[in-house]
Amino acid sequence: MKKKIIIIVGLAVIVIAAGLYFIINSNSEETTAASEKQLYTCGMHPDVISEEPGDCPICGMKLVPMKNTSSKSSGEKKILYWRAPMDPNEIYDKPGKSKMGMDLVPVYDDEADGSGIVSIDPVVVQNMNVKTAVVEKKALSSEVITNGILTTNEKTEYIVTTRVNGWVENLYINYTGQPVAKGQKLMDIYSPELVAAQQELITALNYQKAVNNTSFKDVQESGDELLKYSVRKLQLLELSESDIEKIKSTKEIKTYVTLYSQNSGTVLEKNVLDGQKIMAGMPLLKIANLSSLWLTADVYEYELSKIKEGAKTEIRFNYLPGKIYAGKVSFIYPTLDSKTRTAKIRIDIPNSKGELKPSMFANVIIKGKDLGVYPVIPENAVLRGGRRDIVIIALGEGKFKPQEVTLGGYSDGYYQVLEGLTEGSKIVTSAQFLIDSESNLRAAVSQFKVGDKSIEHEKKDAAKNNQVKPNEDAAGVANKKASNKADETKDDSNSNHETTSTLIRTGVIDLKAIDKNKDGKVYQDFMDWNVISDEPGRCQVCNMILQEITLEEAKNNLIKHGFKVK
Known part of the structure; x- marks a missing residue:
């Protein structure tokens, strides 16, 4: 009898133990399956999460599988702090709203990464079309390539004018572009004012001769002073010394004054005709020597640091293909054009053969300063900020790290990197903003995948705000949020x-x-x-x-x- 009881009790214990093992094992499998459930997200909107594949309700892109980053621990995760979804630097110690009006998202202890490394699912990386480049160490080109226009040398220009009113008696310049030599006659001018001044000189000569024999010293001095002032008046009216001496010796009045060329050159402007009445100060001719020309070129302000006065240049003209003119930067103008953000530089070009003409268009290469050998990166790899510049380093296997850099010179689409990167580093050259968005919204993804307690808490808050029903699942909450976001956008755009x-x-x-x-x-x-x-x-x-x-x-x-x- 006792043996039967012992056997029955033993069988009962075995059955109970087997049942408990089956229940525990079943719960463990369900928990594992639940924790390993595949979720899907949008590459452009990482806050959109679904338990099933489909399209993003905001942008219509295909949802992609998410990498399971749930905690290995079965216990509840600890929240370290709360932050804004779009700005990881906006941190709070409790839940609420960000400055942009968005719900703050939690950051858990197993998500915090002091190194700043961002992990992104390889499928998402592929959809983002992430491209990378290897940092090379080389010397950037110091050449500045620009365009220029030939102009006359302002130092050789002069205007022919007169200080008396009158008429053009004889004009020796017949056309614009006529070459003239130094001392060549330009025109004869008849001026009643000049005739009167010559008559005063003759009168002063006669008066001086008359008072020379007087015994009164004051009278003699007055004759000398009168002659002196008469000569000075003719000099101010631009009568030549030879003409004045001729009037003194012959006492004959010259009815016209002749204007002569001061230097050799070419007539650029002709503003007078034979017989024309002219006024004092009127510009009659403009003459310049074209044996030396200036070339003015525009240089952008970010390239000004490359050049200096005395820098060598190579100049090419379409007028003379294949021929290269050498020149030097003779002057850098002190101001910038506010519209084009360029400064003008001046290059002296000899033109003794007269091949070049003012207003010709030129292609200019300026040999700039040596920029040195540094690591260089493409300009599209840089995220420019107000106070700092950032590049994204690709670490491989979907891992990325933002890195602050100090930039140096720029040339041909590349920046020098003075600090922050070394040769051989791999950097992201496209989709940097999407990577930044992915890193900023990781906390929202983790919040979606917390345990039942966190989901129930979210449901209660949503029900309180009349946004979701208490019986909706987590995927429904996320999808409805995205749908409401799209509806709000539509309503706002209509209102x-x-x-x-x-x-x-x-x-x-x-x-x-x-x-x-x-x-x-x-x-x-x-x-x-x-x-x-x-x-x-x-x-x-x-x-x-x-x-x-x-x-x-x-x-x-x-x-x-x-x-x-x-």
Whole structure:
């Protein structure tokens, strides 16, 4: 009897143990399956997450499988802090709203990475069309290639004019472009004023001769003074010394004055005709020596550091293909053109054979300073910021790391890297902004994949805000949020009186013109800074809530991020 009882009890224990093992093993498999459930996300909108494949409700892109980054620990994960989805530097110690009006997302202890490395699913990386390049160490070209225009040498230009009123008696210059030699006659001018001045000289000579025999010293001195002033008057009227001496000796009045060429050159302008009445100070001819010309070229301000006075140049003209003229930079003009952001430089070019003509177009290569050998990167690899420059380093296997760099010179689409990178590093040259977006929104992905407790907490908050029903699952919550986001965008675009084209400001932004109600405030997007409205609403680019700020704050934000403000 006792043996039967022992056997029955033993069988009962075995059955109970087997049942417990089956239940525990079943729960473990369900837990493992639940934790390893495949989720799908959008490469452009990482906050859109679904348990099934499909299309993104915001942009329509195909959802891609997500890499499972759930914690290996079965216990509840610890939240370190809360941060804004679009700005990882905006950190809070409790949940709430970001400056952009978005819900803060938690960062857990197993997600914090002090090194700043970002891990992205390889499928997402492929959809982003991420391209990379290897950092090379080389010397950038110091040459500056630009265009220029030939002009006359201002040092050889002069204007022919007269100091008396009169008429052109004889004109010896017949056409524009006529060559003239130094001392050559240009024209004869008849001037009643000049005739009167000559008569005064003859009168002064006669008076001096008459008073020379007087015994009164004062009278003799007056004769000398009168002659002196008469000669000085003719000199001021540009009568030559030889003509004045001739009048003294012959006492004959010259009815006209002859103008002579001061230097050899070419007549560039002819503003007078034979027999024409002229006025004192009137420009009659413009003459310049074309044996030496100036070439003025435009150089962008970021290239000015490469050149200096005395730099050698190579100049080519379409007029003479194959021929290279050598020159030197003789002057760098001290001001910039406010519209083109260029400075003018001057190059002296000899033209003794007369082959070159003013206003000819030239291609110029300026031999600049030596920039040295440094690591160089393509300009499209740099994320330019107001205070710092960032590149994304590709570490392999879907891992990326932002790196601050100090940039040096620029040439032909490449920047020198003075600090921050070494030769051989692999950097991202496209889709950097998408990688940045992926890294900023990782916390939102992790929040979606927490345990049942976190999901239930989310459901309660959503039900309280009349956004979801309590019986909706996690995928439904995410999909409905995305749907509501799209609906809000549609509603805002219908209710907003301003169109996309007027919200996105370009060129020089006039904040006072945007402030139509004159309250001194506008609404600005803190991601797309040039999206500004006078009414509340959402950004037409990223759908963020526009934030109300003062005109001065909006102005400072625009200037800080490189926009021009009126």
